[in-house]
Amino acid sequence: MSERPRLYIPRDRGRVSQPWGCVDTHANEMTKESNGLSDVSQPEPVEQPTRDPEESRRTSCPRCGSVVTGDETTDQFRVCGACGYHYPESARAAILRLVDQDSFREQDPELASTDPLRFVDETAYRERLLTLKAETGEADALVSGFAQLDGHEIAIAALDFGFLGGSMGVVVGEKLVRIAERARDRHLPLISISASGGARMQEGMLSLLQMAKTSAAVQRLREAGCPYISILAHPTTGGVFASFANLGDIILAEPGALIGFAGPRVAEQIIGQKLPEGSHTAEFLYGHGMVDAIVDRREQREYLARCLTILSAPRSGYQRRGHTFRSPRHGPDVPAWDAVQRARGARRLTSMDYLERMLGAFVELHGDRSSGDDPAIVAGIGTLRGKAIAVIALERGHLEERERRHDGRPYPEGYRKARRVMDLAERLQLPLVTLIDTPGAYPGVESEARGLASELAGSLARMSTLRTPIVSAVIGEGGSGGALALAVADRVLMLDGAIYSVIAPEGAAAILYRDATRAPEISSKLKLTARELKRLNIVDEIVSEPNPATDVDPDAAAALLVESITNALAELQRKRIGRVLRERYDRYQNIGRRHAKRPRRRLAFPRRKRVVARPANTG
Ligand SMILES: [Zn+2]
Secondary structure, eight states, rough: OOOOOOOOOOOOHHHHHHHOHHHHHHHHHHTOEEEEEEETTTTOOOOOOOHHHHHHHSOOOOTTTOOTTTHHHHHHBBBOTTTTOOOOOOHHHHHHHHTTTOEEEOOTOOOOOOTOOOOBBSSSSSHHHHHHHHHHSSSSSSEEEEETTTTEEEEEEEEEETTGGGGOOOOHHHHHHHHHHHHTTOOOOEEEEEEEEEEEEHHHHHEEEEEEEHHHHHHHHHTTTOOOEEEEEEEHHHHHTTGGGGGGGEEEEOOOBBBBBHHHHHOOOOOSOOOOTTBBBBBHHHHHHSSSEEHHHHHHHHHHHHHHHHHOOOOOOOOOOOOOOOGGSSOOOOOHHHHHHHOOOOTSHHEEEEEHHHHEEEEEOOOSSSSSSTTTTTEEEEEEETTEEEEEEEESSTTTHHTTTGGGGGHHHHHHHHHHHHHHHTTTTTOOOOOOOOSSSSSHHHHHTHHHHHHHHHHHHHHHHHOOOEEEEEEEEEHHHHHHHOOOOSEEEETOOOOEEOOHHHHHHHHHHHSSSGGHHHTTTOOOOOOHHHHSOOOSSOOSSSTTTTTTHHHHHHHHHHHHHHHHHHHHTTHHHHHHHHHHHHHHHHHHHGGOOOOOSSSSOOOOOOOOOOOOTOO
């Protein structure tokens, strides 16, 4: 099968997710008209969408003030052509902008609220709904249906902030659940676009409970193996952000969007403190690991198309090919200390070098949805020889990039992100490939405080029962528990120039000899080269390298690795997953088993004579 054209080169991770200028003030700017509501679940008043494209062309940009007349970008995407400000947009406009032309088939457009509480404040709720229907043309705040995106059939739902602040009442909940259930029946991906203040006060507790109702439906969809992509537009807060919008397998945010559980003014009132600038923005959440990417509206369709291309690719069908290279097993062993130097060499290829050459399309996923995003672990979904896989790779980075990736030493959040991608791989039946290259997990106090050991243990346990084939390749340095935590696999490959060790030789020398300079001497005793580990059955296959330690001919190096990985996957996918899991369990139980034995000969020290107490009244 031919590889699809390369849609995304993973080296440039920053581009799609890079926040662009002056967004911090932008969110505050947009809510300065707020009048300080005190209900967290209710929408804070934010600028109403301008529905008429003509109008947005006439009015000046609220951020940069420029009047862009006849600008195509403003018309098509409702984004300021000068500064990139994202104008509010209606639900229908958001859907039509994303999907293929004339492909949208709306579902349940007529569903409307019966006003269950007979709610009246300044005006009757029933009256208000009728007025809004006349103004917006929508019966409630959610538009949903089926469509095609870049030729892929999808289910899609969007919230309309112009309709009572995009608040979630019984109609929004019901429509979302219906589209999620239909997507599940037809095994389609679901895409949602949120712009909402949360629950709808006028429908009381019936409204709050939509959080539980929608979350359950979306969870059922995910468990059925249907991908769910959630886009957070400006603003997404309250009960929508804290329910279905936050359950996306992939979560995107629009640049500068105000996002948070409590709107900033409400939060300030409740906690009685001023919030730091930019605390409720898409960029803040991205920095704290809550969203996978910040994607400009102009790039969203392309991003979604790439995700759908990967997710719709077949999972299996790899062909086992004969190796085209001489097995390195039979060459002379490299002295251990040379192997260590070589594995750590500055010019040695890193995970990203391999991934760029191995994968067709690739979407990197960011963040652990809990505290941060660790650049020492790259995780995502992609295609390998035209088939979909999940990837987790330890990345130490080259030269100036090394510092940003803290030398490839992951923090706990890195392993949490990895676990998130493992779960995704299992749900979506994606084989998992991991690339190992790390001196070890980051040992500082921050790591301990955030639960490093717990994450390592969790990863070991999760991989041992993950219901999808796993192939791991040690490509550089396999440093201790931080490496093993991502290398529990059905097949463990190791590049000929890589090392894999219980501890760094310097550490071993410091502990055993109290002298780190004796690392070269101890490195040969640790048995850390590929060939020694093959003899100990720790690794299953050694992958040869055209030029160990250097980046000369990276394409050839990647081709050899791809060959070994796809051969392993071809073999694993011939078996039922139950058998793969049993064999994985046995594989690890057998490691070291034959070296843990009762000694045959008596030990050298004299055994004490066994004294058997005899009962006095016998014999
Ligand atoms: Zn502007």
